[in-house]
Amino acid sequence: MPETELFRVLADPTRRAVFEQLCRGEMSVSQLKAGFTVSQPAISQHLGALKDAGLVRARRAGRHLYYRSAPQALDPLAQWVQRYRELWPARLEKLKRVLKDIDS
Amino acid sequence: MSEANSPAPAIDLECDLPEPPEKVWRALSEPKWLGRWLLPTDLRAFPGARFSFRPTEREAGPIACEVLEVEPPRRLRWRQREVHVSEGGERFIDSVVTIDLGRNANGGTHLRLQHNGFEISSVLVSSLSASSKVVGLKAQRRSNLRRSELAAPIECCLRWAA
Numbered sequence: 001m002p003e004t005e006l007f008r009v010l011a012d013p014t015r016r017a018v019f020e021q022l023c024r025g026e027m028s029v030s031q032l033k034a035g036f037t038v039s040q041p042a043i044s045q046h047l048g049a050l051k052d053a054g055l056v057r058a059r060r061a062g063r064h065l066y067y068r069s070a071p072q073a074l075d076p077l078a079q080w081v082q083r084y085r086e087l088w089p090a091r092l093e094k095l096k097r098v099l100k101d102i103d104s
Numbered sequence: 105m106s107e108a109n110s111p112a113p114a115i116d117l118e119c120d121l122p123e124p125p126e127k128v129w130r131a132l133s134e135p136k137w138l139g140r141w142l143l144p145t146d147l148r149a150f151p152g153a154r155f156s157f158r159p160t161e162r163e164a165g166p167i168a169c170e171v172l173e174v175e176p177p178r179r180l181r182w183r184q185r186e187v188h189v190s191e192g193g194e195r196f197i198d199s200v201v202t203i204d205l206g207r208n209a210n211g212g213t214h215l216r217l218q219h220n221g222f223e224i225s226s227v228l229v230s231s232l233s234a235s236s237k238v239v240g241l242k243a244q245r246r247s248n249l250r251r252s253e254l255a256a257p258i259e260c261c262l263r264w265a266a
Contacts, residue, residue, distance in 0.1 A: 077222055080188070080197050084115055084219055092119055092217065094141035095131060099123045102130055102137060 009053040014038055015046040022056055022069040029065065114220030121213040125205040128213045129177030132203055143167070147182075149174050157184070172200065179204050183221075198223045 010016045014036065021027070021035060029047065033040045047067055050056040059066045071078070121128055131137040133149035143157035151174055157167040165187055173181040181202040188197050200221040206214040 077197065077224055080186075081115070081222055084199075088115055088117055088217060088219060091141055092117065092215070095128075096119075096121060098137060098141045099121060099127065099131055101140075102123075102127055 009049055009055065012046070014042070015049060018043065018046045019050055019055055019069055022067050023071055026059070026066045026068040029067070032067070114218060114222075116220075117217045119215050120208055121215060122210070123213060124211055125177040125207055125213045128205055128215065129180075132180050132205075133174075133176065147171075149176070149180060155182075173202075177205055188224075195224050 010019060017036070018032065021032065029040060029043055032047075033043050036043060047056060047058075050069075051058065051067075054070060056067050056069050059068065131141065133147070135145050135147050138147055139145050143159060145155060145157045147153070147155040147169075149171060151171055153171040155169050155171070157169065159165075159167065167184050167186050169182045169184040171180075171182050173179055179202065181200065183198065183200045186197045186199075188195050198221065199219060202216075202218045204216040204218075206216075208214045
């Protein structure tokens, strides 16, 4: 799936939140539902879209399905954005120090 | 590079600085100062100017840029193109950086930095054979870029009137 499609899949904020929650650990649909105000069918719909995009994986254990995020599917664009998320605050701190050296 | 194609979350930061916008503008528009807090550069702050940043990591090639907007001392905006090497090949990652300066109540500066429009654009066509190692590819790419549109860094100071 092209990278820009992955970002369209994540454009919905609830879906993004589901994805981020599953980055923290494996969960069943009902466990997931507990953290959201949307209905269980809505959660399942989001999980379906995420699974189609390769962003989450499911594991069957007995009667239950456990979902887990596969964040490596966001390579490389998300990694790029994340890198800048960390870089810019550090740069602005440097700017504050550099400004003290500039005479007016 | 339209926003509609790129719903990826943006970076949007703000901070207050004690220095007035005219001074902060110097730290943005003069390569000597910009290089101290961002990356070594040959930026010239006029619209359409092409310039580059040279990352400090040895393996990384220069970041090719073009000035999109200049409004001293209020706004500087440029687009940049970085090369990303992955298993799938080499791609450009394009993005836009916008820095807005406003005067705050204390006579200092309110700075807003936005970095967005991240997009993967065309795949670089490499002239090397498929059996080249990735390390060799990077070295070749770097020298290709130097020979082509990217200027070598030049020392250039542009002073804007306050």
